[in-house]
Amino acid sequence: MNKPPLLFRSSLLVAGVCLLRIAFPCTAGAAPGDTNAAVISATAPAPASPVLEHKLSGAELYSIHCNRCHPERYPTERTAAQWKTIMLHMQVRAGIPGEQSRRILKYLQENSGR
């Protein structure tokens, strides 16, 4: 079996360094990615949350389920009626239970664009 190429192995090394950087952040209390990944994570609507031990809000469910497959989209990107259609699509595609889907939809419609 051939060894992996040097560039691939180097990338793994870089990934390892990044993981160490995450495990031991320089700034105490700073949550990785919270300050400067607005474009990437598009998480403006989703508040940071501690460990999930409570009934989740629509914003939290939105953050949890969307991130399974893709970056979150801003609620203002769609109208209330469009979000209703999209959530029906996502309920089927991602297997989101109906009650959770309604909570997400309520959050999206309350913050939707007009």
Place this chain on the structure above:
Amino acid sequence: MTGLLTAGSALWMATPARVQAEVSDADFKALQETVAKLADEVQSLRQTNQVVQQIHEQDQVQLQQLQQKLAETQQTANDAQQKAVAVATAQTQPLPRVPLDEATVNHNFMMLGDAEMQFVKPNQGNGSFYMADFAPIFLYRGGDNILFEAGFDTTLSNNNNPNTNPPNQGAGYTTTFNLSFAQLDYVMTDYMTFCAGYMLLPLGTYTERGAGWLNKLPDNPLPVDELIPGAGAGVQLRGGVPLGETGKIFNYSVYGVNGVSSSDTTGNAGSLDLNGNVGPNLHQDPAGGGRLGIFMPYKPHYDLELGISGMSGQWDNAGNHIWTAGVFDAALHLGSSIEAKGEYIHTQFGSDQGNVAQDGWWTQVGYKLAGLNLEFPGINNLELIGRFDSVHGGYNQTDNLYNYSTRRYTVGYVYYITSAFLFEGDYEFLHSNDPSQVNQLILQLSYGF
């Protein structure tokens, strides 16, 4: 002049005695009374004049007030006239379109999808602007429970295929228009949806999450493309059941579809056709399959998803041979910066030449450099990707062994122009006994809408 003055003075001095003699006391008193009356009348007239002056001034004030009121009335009249003209004008013209209150609209049609443009530079070939792809998804929602969704893939590509060795330098270009899926969904309960049509099959998760802007790399994992069907015509029950109130869910799906088939009706191993059986079923029995999965979020952006899925059914027209696939999938998110996912796929099928087993797996790790909390320009929009995938399969009639083996190491990146507009790139190192598989560089612009 002096003469006249002198004459006048002399005349005045000559007459006084005669005048005093003509005015009596009675006359003088009468004259005094007359003067007094006149003085009283003058005083009365002055008082009357003052009253008249006051009345005049009051009249002036009232006049000004009336003039002001008149001006206001005229303005009101003008406004009313203008409104009347505007109303009359509006009544004579078609009414402007008033947006419907979307909250009350029970049906909705919209389009989602993605679009890509690729540049490919194979190790032994020319660089090409290889592909333009437009993949819309049309959604029609009828009420709260019914959704029709259809996805298309319109691809424009030149006939220079850099994936061949030597590269094919064909002329012209090719446009393809494919139906990726078209299905009717009926949400029966909060936990179950019935689907019918041409559906993306939940064999693993990649087939349902492989759009260009979701994949993060410009091409699909090898075993997904080569070992399992992407879609099938049939019916499906699927859904999710919550496990508590903290976001954990159990996912399931079970389906029956036409299944894989034979490209030439025979049971020859090389005739297996994964995606062609979409019309009348080419064999007697449909295939069946399903997926069980569990999604366990720890907190937002921290979650683990595991799944196991499978599918089995006849594949040759005579129904003598069975094709079976099993897939294990996993996905992990550690914060908003780290994502790891992968699948292991195993398939096997009987054939006229004997049993054929194929397998492959892929794993992909991504790290968004925003997690480093650095302030270099552009670095926070960059994600580094690494992928390893391999596939072993194909039937070797001589020794009944795999005759096809490819391993691929991929390093790549995603630059997020926006959260849905991606500039992707990767370099792929291929080790294969198939000479058409060569190292290549791929760049891709991808937009999800």
